[in-house]
Amino acid sequence: MDQEQKCEAPCGIYTYEHHCSMGVDIHEIFVKKSRLRVVLSYIGILFLLVNVSQPLLAKESLSLGSVWNVTFAVLVAKCFQYKPVKKESVVIMPAFGVQVEIHFWSGRVDRRFVPIGKILKPLINECVTPLTCYWSLALLLRDEEELLLVFQKSRPPVKMLVPVWKALCTLTNSQHLGPSI
Numbered sequence: 001m002d003q004e005q006k007c008e009a010p011c012g013i014y015t016y017e018h019h020c021s022m023g024v025d026i027h028e029i030f031v032k033k034s035r036l037r038v039v040l041s042y043i044g045i046l047f048l049l050v051n052v053s054q055p056l057l058a059k060e061s062l063s064l065g066s067v068w069n070v071t072f073a074v075l076v077a078k079c080f081q082y083k084p085v086k087k088e089s090v091v092i093m094p095a096f097g098v099q100v101e102i103h104f105w106s107g108r109v110d111r112r113f114v115p116i117g118k119i120l121k122p123l124i125n126e127c128v129t130p131l132t133c134y135w136s137l138a139l140l141l142r143d144e145e146e147l148l149l150v151f152q153k154s155r156p157p158v159k160m161l162v163p164v165w166k167a168l169c170t171l172t173n174s175q176h177l178g179p180s181i
Contacts, residue, residue, distance in 0.1 A: 003063075011159065015032070016061065020042075021032070025092040025093075027089060027090045030086070030087045033086075064122070084106060085104060085105075086105045088151045091103045096116060097116040100114070101111045118144075119141060119172050121140045125137075125138055134155045150164065
């Protein structure tokens with residue numbers, strides 16, 4: 001029988017959707033497209049083009065000052081660059097494993113499949129930097145030195161990570177959910 005459950009929860013720039021259909025559990029986090037970041041990205045590219053073409057159109061010889069100008073323009077354009085993530089999703093297939101997907105606005109999709117036997121435990125980490133603090137969901141994998149981040153590009157709030165973490169704990173038969181949650 002084809003049972004489908006669907007729930008949706010918006011939070012700031014993120015929207016969490018959960019689909020459960022025919023034994024496949026899909027958790028998606030959509031990122032709203034920021035018009036300001038897109039405009040700043042185009043301004044940065046325009047700034048780069050103006051700074052690169054200005055010495056060439058003035059028919060000056062390239063000097064140390066113009067090389068510095070071009071280097072600075074590239075750095076500013078890179079800072080303003082928009083990272084076009086449309087959504088990130090986790091597809092849980094109980095018989096096979098977990099597929100992590102990143103969908104970009106350009107249409108490109110990055111996928112990574114992790115077999116169920118390779119997953120040791122899902123983890124929720126608190127990441128602290130000098131400027132910010134955020135939560136991330138990661139998979140501890142067998143025979144791997146590094147953790148696999150589930151939502152690599154976006155940093156959704158912890159209340160969106162918990163249902164995905166619980167579903168992954170159920171998949172890996174982690175009996176205890178841990179003292180922190």
